[in-house]
Amino acid sequence: xxxxxxxxxxxxxxxxxxxxxxxxxxxxxxxxxxxxxxxxxxxxxxxxxxxxxxxxxxxxxxxxxxxxxxxxxxxxxxxxxxxxxxxxxxxxxxxxxxxxxxxxxxxxxxxxxxxxxxxxxxxxxxxxxxxxxxxxxxxxxxxxxxxxxxxxxxxxxxxxxxxxxxxxxxxxxxxxxxxxxxxxxxxxxxxxxxxxxxxxxxxxxxxxxxxxxxxxxxxxxxxxxxxxxxxxxxxxxxxxxxxxxxxxxxxxxxxxxxxxxxxxxxxxxxxxxxxxxxxxxxxxxxxxxxxxxxxxxxxxxxxxxxxxxxxxxxxxxxxxxxxxxx
Amino acid sequence: xxxxxxxxxxxxxxxxxxxxxxxxxxxxxxxxxxxxxxxxxxxxxxxxxxxxxxxxxxxxxxxxxxxxxxxxxxxxxxxxxxxxxxxxxxxxxxxxxxxxxxxxxxxxxxxxxxxxxxxxxxxxxxxxxxxxxxxxxxxxxxxxxxxxxxxxxxxxxxxxxxxxxxxxxxxxxxxxxxxxxxxxxxxxxxxxxxxxxxxxxxxxxxxxxxxxxxxxxxxxxxxxxxxxxxxxxxxxxxxxxxxxxxxxxxxxxxxxxxxxxxxxxxxxxxxxxxxxxxxxxxxxxxxxxxxxxxxxxxxxxxxxxxxxxxxxxxxxxxxxxxxxxxxxxxxxxxxxxxxxxxxxxxxxxxxxxxxxxxxxxxxxxxxxxxxxxxxxxxxxxxxxxxxxxxxxxxxxxxxxxxxxxxxxxxxxxxxxxxxxxxxxxxxxxxxxxxxxxxxxxxxxxxxxxxxxxxxxxxxxxxxxxxxxxxxxxxxxxxxxxxxxxxxxxxxxxxx
Numbered sequence: 001x002x003x004x005x006x007x008x009x010x011x012x013x014x015x016x017x018x019x020x021x022x023x024x025x026x027x028x029x030x031x032x033x034x035x036x037x038x039x040x041x042x043x044x045x046x047x048x049x050x051x052x053x054x055x056x057x058x059x060x061x062x063x064x065x066x067x068x069x070x071x072x073x074x075x076x077x078x079x080x081x082x083x084x085x086x087x088x089x090x091x092x093x094x095x096x097x098x099x100x101x102x103x104x105x106x107x108x109x110x111x112x113x114x115x116x117x118x119x120x121x122x123x124x125x126x127x128x129x130x131x132x133x134x135x136x137x138x139x140x141x142x143x144x145x146x147x148x149x150x151x152x153x154x155x156x157x158x159x160x161x162x163x164x165x166x167x168x169x170x171x172x173x174x175x176x177x178x179x180x181x182x183x184x185x186x187x188x189x190x191x192x193x194x195x196x197x198x199x200x201x202x203x204x205x206x207x208x209x210x211x212x213x214x215x216x217x218x219x220x221x222x223x224x225x226x227x228x229x230x231x232x233x234x235x236x237x238x239x240x241x242x243x244x245x246x247x248x249x250x251x252x253x254x255x256x257x258x259x260x261x262x263x264x265x266x267x268x269x270x271x272x273x274x275x276x277x278x279x280x281x282x283x284x285x286x287x288x289x290x291x292x293x294x295x296x297x298x299x300x301x302x303x304x305x306x307x308x309x310x311x312x313x314x315x316x317x318x319x320x321x322x323x324x325x326x
Numbered sequence: 327x328x329x330x331x332x333x334x335x336x337x338x339x340x341x342x343x344x345x346x347x348x349x350x351x352x353x354x355x356x357x358x359x360x361x362x363x364x365x366x367x368x369x370x371x372x373x374x375x376x377x378x379x380x381x382x383x384x385x386x387x388x389x390x391x392x393x394x395x396x397x398x399x400x401x402x403x404x405x406x407x408x409x410x411x412x413x414x415x416x417x418x419x420x421x422x423x424x425x426x427x428x429x430x431x432x433x434x435x436x437x438x439x440x441x442x443x444x445x446x447x448x449x450x451x452x453x454x455x456x457x458x459x460x461x462x463x464x465x466x467x468x469x470x471x472x473x474x475x476x477x478x479x480x481x482x483x484x485x486x487x488x489x490x491x492x493x494x495x496x497x498x499x500x501x502x503x504x505x506x507x508x509x510x511x512x513x514x515x516x517x518x519x520x521x522x523x524x525x526x527x528x529x530x531x532x533x534x535x536x537x538x539x540x541x542x543x544x545x546x547x548x549x550x551x552x553x554x555x556x557x558x559x560x561x562x563x564x565x566x567x568x569x570x571x572x573x574x575x576x577x578x579x580x581x582x583x584x585x586x587x588x589x590x591x592x593x594x595x596x597x598x599x600x601x602x603x604x605x606x607x608x609x610x611x612x613x614x615x616x617x618x619x620x621x622x623x624x625x626x627x628x629x630x631x632x633x634x635x636x637x638x639x640x641x642x643x644x645x646x647x648x649x650x651x652x653x654x655x656x657x658x659x660x661x662x663x664x665x666x667x668x669x670x671x672x673x674x675x676x677x678x679x680x681x682x683x684x685x686x687x688x689x690x691x692x693x694x695x696x697x698x699x700x701x702x703x704x705x706x707x708x709x710x711x712x713x714x715x716x717x718x719x720x721x722x723x724x725x726x727x728x729x730x731x732x733x734x735x736x737x738x739x740x741x742x743x744x745x746x747x748x749x750x751x752x753x754x755x756x757x758x759x760x761x762x763x764x765x766x767x768x769x770x771x772x773x774x775x776x777x778x779x780x781x782x783x784x785x786x787x788x789x790x791x792x793x794x795x796x797x798x799x800x801x802x803x804x805x806x807x808x809x810x811x812x813x814x815x816x817x818x819x820x821x
Binding site: 004007008010011012014015017018019021022023026027029030031032033061062063064065066067068070072074075078079080083084090091092093094095096097098099100101102103104106107108109110111230234236237238239240241242243244245 | 388389390392393396397398399402403404405407408466467468469470471472499507512515516519520523524527531536537538539540541542543544545548552556589592593596597599600602603604605606607608609612615616674678681682683686753754755756760761763764765768
C-alpha cells in the first residue's frame with residue numbers, strides 16, 4: 001500500500017462506520033424514551049427509584065453481583081426465562097430508562113433478578129403443605145429442626161446426596177404426607193429456616209405483607225439471611241456470603257428489631273446479634289424494588305393474559321422441590 | 327538513552343561495508359534506542375501478569391469454594407473478578423502489546439526512537455492508572471461496565487498516558503524512511519488510531535454525557551468487543567505478520583490476501599458487540615447487525631489464516647526450534663479457533679442455550695489468552711534478546727512455559743465450553759431446578775482451576791526467565807536459544 005492518505009481515510013472511515021452505526025444511531029432511536037403513561041397519566045411506568053434503592057444499586061454494583069446475575073428476561077420464544085417465572089413478559093428498553101449503571105448482566109451463574117421484587121421463593125411454594133400456610137406448624141418444627149439442620153451445610157455442602165437425618169427431621173415436623181422423595185433433603189431443611197425467617201418479615205417494614213395463605217414474596221428478612229449465609233437457605237448455593245455488610249455486635253438492652261434470625265453455626269454467641277448495615281438494607285431495598293411486572297405496550301406478555309397461573313406449582317414434578325430457586 | 331542521539335547511519339564510516347552489514351548496524355542501533363522504554367513496558371506488563379494471575383486463581387477457586395476468604399469486602403468474588411479482568415486487559419495485555427508495537431514500529435519505520443523519555447513517562451502514568459484503578463475496584467468503586475470498571479478519573483490518567491505514548495507514533499512517522507508501509511504497520515496504525523477513539527467514545531457516552539438505560543449496556547459490549555478486536559487483535563495480528571516471515575526468512579505469501587484480510591477485519595469486527603446480548607431489551611436490528619458482522623468475520627479469519635499458512639508452508643519443522651515461531655503460530659491458529667467459537671455462540675439458535683453460560687468466559691480467554699497473549703509471548707522471546715544483548719538462558723524453561731500455557735489455555739477453554747453446554751442445556755429446560763444448572767458445572771469449574779494452575783506455573787516460569795534476562799544473566803552467545811538442539815542438517819534455521 002502506497003501513501004498514507006488512503007490508509008488513514010480507510011482506518012478512519014471503518015471505525016466511523018461502526019461508531020455511528022452501533023452507538024449514534026441506536027442512541028437516536030432509543031436514547032430518549034419517556035415513561036409510559038396510561039389511564040390519563042395516573043399510571044406511569046417506570047418511575048425513578050427511591051434513594052435507598054438507588055444506593056442499593058451502587059452496593060449491588062460495587063460487589064459485582066452483575067457477574068453472576070442478569071437482569072433481563074428474554075422473549076418466550078427465545079429461552080425458558082418466562083417458564084422459569086423470572087418474568088411474565090420480556091424486558092424492553094423502557095424498563096431501564098432510569099437505571100444508571102444499567103446492570104443488565106451477561107451471566108446466570110445465579111438466577112435472573114429482574115423481577116426478584118415480585119417473585120415468591122420456589123421452595124415455599126413447593127413445600128407449601130408444610131411450610132408456608134401454617135405458621136403454627138412451622139414454628140415448632142423449625143426450632144426443632146434447628147439443631148440438625150445447621151449441621152447439614154457442613155456435612156453435605158459438596159454433594160446434595162440424600163441425608164436421611166435431615167429429611168427425616170424436616171418431614172417429621174413439617175409435612176408428614178407429601179414431603180416425599182426429597183432428593184436432596186434440601187426442601188425440608190432449606191424451607192424450614194426460610195419459614196422461620198418469614199415470621200419476622202411481616203413485622204419489618206420492607207417486607208411485603210405475608211398473608212398466611214399465600215405464597216410469600218422474598219421478604220427482606222429472607223434476603224438478609226440469604227446474603228449473610230446463602231448456604232443456610234439453599235444448601236448447594238455457590239453464592240459467596242456477604243457478611244461484611246452486616247454488623248455483629250453485643251445486644252444492649254432490647255435486641256434490635258432487624259436483627260437476623262440465625263441458627264446453628266451462623267448464630268451469634270449469646271448476648272450478641274447480627275444486624276444489617278445501612279448498605280445491606282439499601283441492597284435489599286434495591287432487590288425488592290426490582291420489578292418489571294408492570295405491563296408495557298411494546299412488550300406484551302405471551303398469550304395476553306397474566307402468566308401467573310400457567311406453570312404454577314401444580315405441574316412441578318418431583319425434581320422441582322429441590323430447586324430452592326436460589 | 328544516549329542511543330537516541332546516535333545518528334542512524336554514519337555514511338562516511340560504513341560506506342565500504344556491504345549493504346547487509348549496514349542494515350545489521352542500523353538494526354542494532356534501532357534496537358538500542360528502544361531498549362529502555364520497551365523493557366519498561368515489558369517488565370511492567372509481566373508484573374501485572376503475575377498479579378492478574380493470582381487474582382485469577384482466587385476468582386476461579388472461589389467459584390467452586392465460595393467460603394474461601396469470603397468475609398473480607400475487598401476480597402469478595404464480585405470484586406476480584408473485575409480486578410483480574412482489568413489488570414489483565416490494561417496492565418498485562420495493553421502494556422505488553424504497546425511494548426511490542428513500539429519495537430515493531432521502530433524497526434519498520436527504520437528509524438531510531440527519539441525522545442524515549444516520553445514513552446517512559448507514558449508507561450509510568452499508565453502503571454499509575456492501572457494501580458489506582460485496581461485499588462478502586464477492590465474498594466468497591468467499580469463503574470459496573472464490563473471491561474471498563476476503572477472509575478472515570480482513572481480513565482483520565484490512562485488517557486493522558488496514552489497521549490504521551492501516541493505522540494511518539496507521530497514522531498516515528500515523521501522520521502520514517504522508505505516508501506513502503508508494511509502490513510504490520512497497517513494493523514499497528516489502526517490499533518493506535520482506533521483505541522483512543524474507542525476509549526474516548528465509551529468514556530463520553532457512559533460517564534460524561536451518559537446515554538439512557540439499556541444503551542449503556544450496548545455501548546459497553548460494543549466497547550469490549552472492539553477493544554478485543556481492534557486494539558489487542560490488531561496488534562497481535564500485526565505482530566504475527568512480522569514475526570512469522572521474519573523467523574522463517576521468507577516474505578508473506580500474498581500481499582493481496584493481506585489487504586483483503588485487513589480491511590474486512592476492520593469493517594466487520596468493528597460491528598460486533600451486540601451479539602453478546604442476543605434477545606436482550608434492544609431493537610432486534612442492532613443485535614442482528616452484530617450477529618451478521620460476527621459471521622462475516624469468517625472472511626478475515628480465512629484470508630489471514632490462509633496467508634499465514636501459505637507463508638509457513640514447508641517451514642513447519644522450524645516450530646521445533648524457534649520459541650518465537652512456536653508461540654506465534656499457536657496464537658495465529660488460536661485466532662481461527664477463537665473466531666469460530668465466536669461465530670458459533672453468536673448464532674441465535676445456539677445463543678438461546680449458551681447465552682448466560684460460561685461460554686462467554688471461554689470466548690474471552692480464547693481471544694485474550696490463546697490468541698493475543700501467546701503472540702505477545704512469542705514477540706517477547708524475539709525482542710528481549712535484541713534489547714539486552716543476551717540470549718535466553720534455558721531452552722527447557724521456554725519449553726515448560728510454552729507447554730504449560732498451551733495446555734493450560736486449551737484445557738481451560740475446553741472445560742468452560744463443556745460447562746457452557748451442560749449449563750446452557752440445563753438452564754433451557756425449565757423443568758429442571760435452577761440450581762441444577764449451577765451444580766452441574768462445578769466439576770468443570772474445578773477443572774478450570776486446574777488449568778489455571780498450569781497457566782500460573784507458566785507465568786511464574788516466564789517471569790523468572792525474563793528477570794534473568796533483565797539482570798544481564800542471559801547467555802552471551804551469537805546463536806539464539808533453540809528449543810531443541812539443531813542437528814547439523816545443512817539447513818540452519820534462521821532465527
